[in-house]
Amino acid sequence: MPKKNYYFDYAATTPIDPRVIKAMFPYFSDKFGNPSSIHSVGTESLVVLKKCRKILAEALGAADENEVIFTSSATESNNLVLKGIALANKKKGNEIIISPIEHACVFKSAEWLEGQGFKIKFAKVDKYGLVDIEDLEQKINSKTILVSIIHANNEIGTIQDLEKIGKLCRKKGVYFHTDAAQSFGKVAIDVNKMKIDLLTVSSHKMYGPKGVACLYIKKGVKIEPILHGGGQEFDLRSSTINVAGIVGFAKAVEICVKEMKKESAKTIKFRNYIINFVKKNIKGAHLNGHPQKRLPNNINFSFEGIEGESLLMELDRRGIAISTSSACSSAKLEPSRILLAIGLDPFLTQSAIRISLGRMTNKKEINYLLKVLPESIRKLRKMSPFFK
Amino acid sequence: MEYSEKVLGHFKRPSNYGRMKNPDAVGKVGNIVCGDVMWLYIKVGKSASGRKKGEDFIKDIKFETFGCVAAIASSSVITDLAKGKTLREALKISKEDVLKSLKGLPPIKVHCSLLSVDALFDAIYNYLKANKKLIPQNLEKNHSRTQKEKDLIKEKYKKWVKLEETIYKKGKI
Ligand code: FES
Numbered sequence: 351m352p353k354k355n356y357y358f359d360y361a362a363t364t365p366i367d368p369r370v371i372k373a374m375f376p377y378f379s380d381k382f383g384n385p386s387s388i389h390s391v392g393t394e395s396l397v398v399l400k401k402c403r404k405i406l407a408e409a410l411g412a413a414d415e416n417e418v419i420f421t422s423s424a425t426e427s428n429n430l431v432l433k434g435i436a437l438a439n440k441k442k443g444n445e446i447i448i449s450p451i452e453h454a455c456v457f458k459s460a461e462w463l464e465g466q467g468f469k470i471k472f473a474k475v476d477k478y479g480l481v482d483i484e485d486l487e488q489k490i491n492s493k494t495i496l497v498s499i500i501h502a503n504n505e506i507g508t509i510q511d512l513e514k515i516g517k518l519c520r521k522k523g524v525y526f527h528t529d530a531a532q533s534f535g536k537v538a539i540d541v542n543k544m545k546i547d548l549l550t551v552s553s554h555k556m557y558g559p560k561g562v563a564c565l566y567i568k569k570g571v572k573i574e575p576i577l578h579g580g581g582q583e584f585d586l587r588s589s590t591i592n593v594a595g596i597v598g599f600a601k602a603v604e605i606c607v608k609e610m611k612k613e614s615a616k617t618i619k620f621r622n623y624i625i626n627f628v629k630k631n632i633k634g635a636h637l638n639g640h641p642q643k644r645l646p647n648n649i650n651f652s653f654e655g656i657e658g659e660s661l662l663m664e665l666d667r668r669g670i671a672i673s674t675s676s677a678c679s680s681a682k683l684e685p686s687r688i689l690l691a692i693g694l695d696p697f698l699t700q701s702a703i704r705i706s707l708g709r710m711t712n713k714k715e716i717n718y719l720l721k722v723l724p725e726s727i728r729k730l731r732k733m734s735p736f737f738k
Numbered sequence: 739m740e741y742s743e744k745v746l747g748h749f750k751r752p753s754n755y756g757r758m759k760n761p762d763a764v765g766k767v768g769n770i771v772c773g774d775v776m777w778l779y780i781k782v783g784k785s786a787s788g789r790k791k792g793e794d795f796i797k798d799i800k801f802e803t804f805g806c807v808a809a810i811a812s813s814s815v816i817t818d819l820a821k822g823k824t825l826r827e828a829l830k831i832s833k834e835d836v837l838k839s840l841k842g843l844p845p846i847k848v849h850c851s852l853l854s855v856d857a858l859f860d861a862i863y864n865y866l867k868a869n870k871k872l873i874p875q876n877l878e879k880n881h882s883r884t885q886k887e888k889d890l891i892k893e894k895y896k897k898w899v900k901l902e903e904t905i906y907k908k909g910k911i
Contacts, residue, residue, distance in 0.1 A: 735802035
């Protein structure tokens with residue numbers, strides 16, 4: 351196996367930016383205080399925590415820094431949104447609308463709520479994964495308490511028009527949540543302009559540490575905590591504060607905000623180069639997701655006649671890391687729920703791979719990928735009964 | 739997914755893959771849950787000498803698999819195991835034999851080894867049937883099980899199976 355690893359799986363997770371590690375370092379030992387303690391060691395941490403909250407709030411366009419709470423993961427944030435909103439708004443109604451292409455943590459939380467007597471409706475999506483706004487409008491009624499739509503899908507990268515959905519929800523008086531784990535730091539987000547009530551951001555998708563994320567909760571939104579205890583994070587998320595993680599997260603956000611324009615432009619150029627190369631040089635390749643409205647770093651192709659896992663392992667053998675659909679579902683046998691939801695031919699759902707680019711991706715790596723990819727496909731097609 | 743060195747070795751350099759021209763029989767099976775498909779081609783000859791003189795044996799064998807790493811490795815192993823064996827001996831090959839040759843498979847992938855055995859048995863079944871030879875009872879049973887699943891897969895991949903069949907008939911390959 352080649353020693354060098356060509357990493358094309360930034361949508362699964364990113365390495366921590368060295369600048370982030372540097373910022374975090376003092377908070378493991380020198381500045382280890384618990385922000386909930388009254389003494390000066392604790393207060394020092396509290397000051398930093400406030401500063402980080404402010405960085406997040408500003409990056410999101412939030413009016414007040416106290417609209418941001420820190421959690422341990424996007425999964426936790428999304429669980430809190432679905433369960434917390436459901437429990438706090440039972441009096442108003444019991445209907446929740448999500449898209450069929452949500453991340454598993456939203457999907458499974460909704461499924462669980464269904465078991466508890468809530469009603470889950472699915473917004474219609476087209477073949478690119480774009481939510482049908484008219485259909486959504488029709489599905490919202492007086493019993494609807496929450497609409498949760500993923501900003502950019504983790505597998506196919508399709509970006510929704512949040513502003514339109516936000517406006518609609520505001521007009522109808524229902525809470526609107528978006529999971530921006532994949533998009534934040536890559537595409538501009540403004541919770542005010544987009545009329546978002548709740549928004550999830552994850553640190554480890556944007557060169558920050560794992561184990562930390564945040565949830566934006568607009569002032570006045572009625573939500574119940576799911577973790578009870580010491581009352582941290584405005585009584586919405588009890589747990590000792592992960593100061594070092596939050597410091598790293600905030601630093602990562604600062605870098606992303608500052609460098610987003612330049613970085614996205616570079617990534618989009620690389621992305622389009624790869625897509626065009628594949629379309630031109632590999633027969634039987636189908637791009638999944640929207641051709642334009644997609645994440646700067648997301649590429650998802652189905653290659654006729656080849657199973658995704660085999661292609662993944664053939665590339666891995668040659669030092670290239672990609673993924674089939676999403677990293678979380680790769681231990682399952684069934685094809686991707688997302689690809690089925692956009693109505694892809696079942697044969698092609700078996701054959702999808704995701705290539706995701708990132709801050710460290712360079713031309714040399716791309717050239718290697720584009721040399722190995724066609725060779726690997728050719729090899730596997732020779733073994734396949736389909737595509738000759 | 740943790741695959742053994744053995745599995746990865748077979749995946750890297752599989753034995754006996756590709757389409758066979760003029761096979762005596764083909765076994766086609768699939769698994770509806772994972773959607774993987776395996777085709778196995780055999781050429782049958784008669785033993786010229788020795789104890790098994792006159793018995794049918796697998797002279798040549800090739801596979802074509804649309805599937806995961808474990809499916810491809812199992813296909814490779816089953817061709818190695820079956821090649822040169824008489825049909826009677828080949829019918830004694832079990833999924834445990836395949837698993838042993840592969841030094842095991844992850845639990846979720848054990849069914850891939852069964853698929854390769856099914857493909858082999860299906861090919862032998864089709865050979866016996868086409869040549870109007872006696873079909874052992876458990877082979878008959880195996881066949882009706884795999885046939886059902888194959889029909890489901892064929893339905894799922896209709897467009898592609900049809901495409902393949904037309905190309906095949908035109909003799910393009
Ligand atoms: S996953 Fe089904 S044959 Fe491998």
